[in-house]
Amino acid sequence: MKLLVLGGTEFVGRAVVEEALSRGAEVTVFHRGRHKAPPGVTALLGDRTAPGGLTGLSEGTWDLVIDTWSAAPSAVGATARLLKGRIGRYAYVSSRSVYPQPVPSTLDETGPVIEASPEAEDVGYPEAKRGGELAVVETFGEDSLLLRCGLVLGPGENVGRLPWWLRRIARAGRVPAPGPRDLGVQYIDARDLAGWTLDAAEAGLTGPYNISSPVGHCTMGDILDACVEVTGSDADLCWVGPDTIAAAGIQPWTDLPLWLPPGELHETMHRGNVAKAVSAGLRCRPVRDTVADTWAWLQRLGGPAPQRADRPRLGLDPAMERALLSRAALTSQ
Structure with missing residues (x-):
C-alpha cells in the first residue's frame, strides 16, 4: 500500500x-x-x-x-x-x-x-x-x-486525560476516585483505531463508522486500578460519589478527566453504538495494555507530555482535591 x-x-x-x-x-x-x-x-x-x-x-x-x-x-x-x-x-x-x-x-x-x-x-x-x-x-x-x-487514549496522547491520572496516581497519597467504581468508560486505543482503519481501507469499506470500544469493555475502576498497578504506586483510591463531586463544584471531564456522572452526558460519551465497526472486525486490546503502554511512553519522555495548543490543560487543582477529600470524609461519617 x-x-x-x-x-x-x-x-x-x-x-x-x-x-x-x-x-x-x-x-x-x-x-x-x-x-x-x-x-x-x-x-x-x-x-x-x-x-x-x-x-x-x-x-x-x-x-x-x-x-x-x-x-x-x-x-x-x-x-x-x-x-x-x-x-x-x-x-x-x-x-x-x-x-x-x-x-x-x-x-x-x-x-x-x-x-x-x-x-x-x-x-x-x-x-x-x-x-x-x-x-x-x-x-x-x-x-x-x-x-x-469517541474518546481516544493510548501512548502519544496529547490531550492529557490518561496521562494526568497516571502521573497523579504515581505521586501516591489519597486520590479521589470518581464513582461509581463500576461506571463504564468507552474509548478506543489509538493503535486499535489505526489498525482497524487500515484493515477497513484494504477491505474496501466506505461510509461512516462509529469507532470506540464496545459497551462493557472497561470501567472507571478498571482504569484507575490499572494506573495503580503499572505505576507501582501505593496510592489510596478514595471513591467519591457524583453528588459529592457536584456539591464541591468540581467539573466532570475537565477537572476529573475521562469521568462523566451517570446521565445523558455519560450515555453520549460512554455508551455509543459501535455494532457496525465491531461486525466489521474492530477489536480492542485490554485496558491494562493501554494504561501500561501509556505509562511506559511517559517514562521514556522523561519530561512533560506533549499538549495540544487548542485544548485546555486538564486535571484537578490540588486545593480542590483536598477540599473534595475532606467533603467525602464528612459525608461518609
Whole structure:
C-alpha cells in the first residue's frame, strides 16, 4: 500500500504511520514541521491554512489518504480537491460529536447529524468535524471512509486525560476516585483505531463508522486500578460519589478527566453504538495494555507530555482535591 497521512507526527496520525510501516506500507506524511516525522517515511512540508500551503501535495499518487484534521473544513475540501484523481480512497478521522447532543445509546450511523458547511472557516469542534466529513464526501463520494471516533487514549496522547491520572496516581497519597467504581468508560486505543482503519481501507469499506470500544469493555475502576498497578504506586483510591463531586463544584471531564456522572452526558460519551465497526472486525486490546503502554511512553519522555495548543490543560487543582477529600470524609461519617 502507498499511504499518505495528513499529519502523521502526533498521537493518532503517528499511530497510523507506525502501524502502516509495520505492515510494509510505503508511507508519506504531509505536515507543518512542528514535530519530527517518524523514521522510515517520506516527509512533505506544508501548512494547509497558508496561501500556497498545499504545494507539497501537487504531485504524487497514493492508494489511501488518512486525514486527522480538526480545524476549518475548508482546508479538508481544498486538500480533497487537489488530491482527486490521484488517491484511491479518502479516510477522514471524524468524531461522534457530529451527532446532535445528547446521543442515545441506540443511535447508529444512520442517525441525524448536525448542520455544518464544508467551506466553513472558524467553527466549533463538532461543526469542524461534520464540515470535514461533508468536504470529503463532496469530492470523493463513495470512496470516502468516515471514522466517527469517541474518546481516544493510548501512548502519544496529547490531550492529557490518561496521562494526568497516571502521573497523579504515581505521586501516591489519597486520590479521589470518581464513582461509581463500576461506571463504564468507552474509548478506543489509538493503535486499535489505526489498525482497524487500515484493515477497513484494504477491505474496501466506505461510509461512516462509529469507532470506540464496545459497551462493557472497561470501567472507571478498571482504569484507575490499572494506573495503580503499572505505576507501582501505593496510592489510596478514595471513591467519591457524583453528588459529592457536584456539591464541591468540581467539573466532570475537565477537572476529573475521562469521568462523566451517570446521565445523558455519560450515555453520549460512554455508551455509543459501535455494532457496525465491531461486525466489521474492530477489536480492542485490554485496558491494562493501554494504561501500561501509556505509562511506559511517559517514562521514556522523561519530561512533560506533549499538549495540544487548542485544548485546555486538564486535571484537578490540588486545593480542590483536598477540599473534595475532606467533603467525602464528612459525608461518609
